[in-house]
Amino acid sequence: MILGSINPAVLMAALMVAATPILLAAIGELVVEKSGVLNLGVEGMMIMGACIGFIVAVNTGSPLIGFAGAALGGMALALLFALLTQALMTNQVASGLALTLFGLGLTALLGQQYVGITPPRTPRLDLGPLAEIPFFGRAFFRHDIVVYLSILLVGAVWWFLKYSRAGMILRAVGENHDAAHALGYSVKRVRLLAIVFGGACAGLGGAYLSLIRVPQWTEGMTVGAGWIALALVVFASWRPWRALAGAYLFGGVVVLQLNLQAAGVRIPVEYLSMSPYLITILVLVIISSGKGRGSLNAPGSLNRPFHASS
């Protein structure tokens, strides 16, 4: 046992990096689900962002423009989902699954010419003296800008949902779309905007993988990150700060088990890798055994189609 070789500051830093892609995707999906739409296509939108972000970054030489492109790529796929589920009234679950398959296939085609290329480097944000603080500097203040943006985004979404008028309308649409409709709010327009926002976030999360964490383009490179993001939303019981905690917990489990293994500590890797999902199931069991749907905090109209005539 050589625990001494694990540096807690580096562990914390790696955890934040590992958590950022799923956090970005999860916070987007959280807003989508708050508006009453279940989009299971997160994985597809993430891989789309990973691919488009990579292509744009390579061609423009700018990672930031790449991230913008990734957001647009995710939005494009989300728009397709919105068209299917909001205008054509298709089943949300089936459309979401199809979106994932479509995204994986399309990006395999689009990215063919980009395998084996190195993307332009995303610089670390220069935080000056903060980065020099012992322990905390290494752990928290030597990241790229996207890590901090993801945290800011969580705060913004929290504020938006809790305090802004638009956020309350969005929640109303998600809780009871008939009532919201009766009050004169455009259910479809609110949901369309939420879906597109979710697509942009998932795209950013995907680009974080291909531009920073890996960094290269490989077909199918998200390998289930989108599904973890979906689980995370439920785990967080649709609360932004809990999504942040959950993402860091999920990321922490991954990073910690890698470190323990490398240090030669005997750990049951299978169980540790499983643990985020086990915790999610546990959370579901606990909150749903309480006072019904209310304690679960799931939006009332989640996954229910809306048509103005009904």
Add this chain to the structure above:
Amino acid sequence: MKKLLTAAVLSAALATPALADTTKAGFIYIGPVGDFGWTAGHDRARREMAEHFGDAVETTIVENVDYGADAERVMTQMALSGTDVIFAASFGYGPDVNAVAGRFPNVAFQHATGYIQDHPNISLYDARFYEGRAVLGHIAGKMTETNTVGYIASFPIPAVIAGINSAYLHAKAVNPDIQFRIIWTYSWFDPALEADAAETLIEQGADVIMQHTDSTAAIRVAEDAGVMAFGQASDMTQFGPNAHLTAIVDRWAPYYISRVQAVIDGTWEAQNSWLGFADGIIEMAPWNDRMPAELQAEADALVAAIAAGEYHPFTGPINRQDGTPWLAEGEVAPDGDLATMDFYVEGITADLPN
């Protein structure tokens, strides 16, 4: 009208034998053909094989096929649509290959790296990757400055364990202070996880990264961190020109050509082939120039000795990790022991997961 009918009948008559002449070969892959690793290696061989036979052979591929029901469905579909020989290119397809082979006795099944052979129409084939790992171990032992090798392993199956043992023994032989740090990812292909694993290993002192997973992420991380690494299954130099020392490159093409030829000739029979350097099934990617000339010569000599059958990477005395003897002085590991290997050799400090 009559003319037209005659023409139609004629062309049909002409077309039928032409169709029957074409041999259909189906391939199912666990990963994407663009992984630049394992699956890419098989697909490279498929293309070479298809080129060799030209119009006589028609190939189809299905990539990203999961083990279990998915694989069974895909292979059943292939068999039903007249495929003559199916190549299932991953260890985990074993039960699925055997299930489908039982139902289609006239289709030839070729299962890579498998061990289950319940029906007379299943051939198994594998490469002696441990031969290549011996070369990697030797190079790693000589090149490391921190005396620490980081190893990214996939699943604790015999082929992977034998690879770790072979690499360790040959690193230890040239560098008695060598230490292996091993991370199991429980996945063949997860670029983000492999990148994290490589970073963790480097952080814990490894300056040579070895991988038995299929993505190129670890090479990229090694290049950025200024340490060394080995590619997997394909030459991965372009992902890290400085870091990439060499790689064990899979060359399944000669074997695929011989097997498809046997199907065409009607001489196909079930076999169990385990091929290595001697058969040209694996080869080493060009040495990186940062390897000293002396080391390059040693590596060349090691490859040559193994290919000539003069040297076996598992030659005793070798003890198991717990100190019990495995091979006596001068004894060579029987294939059976290697194909079922479930223990580390003496000196590796990590614990082997079950």
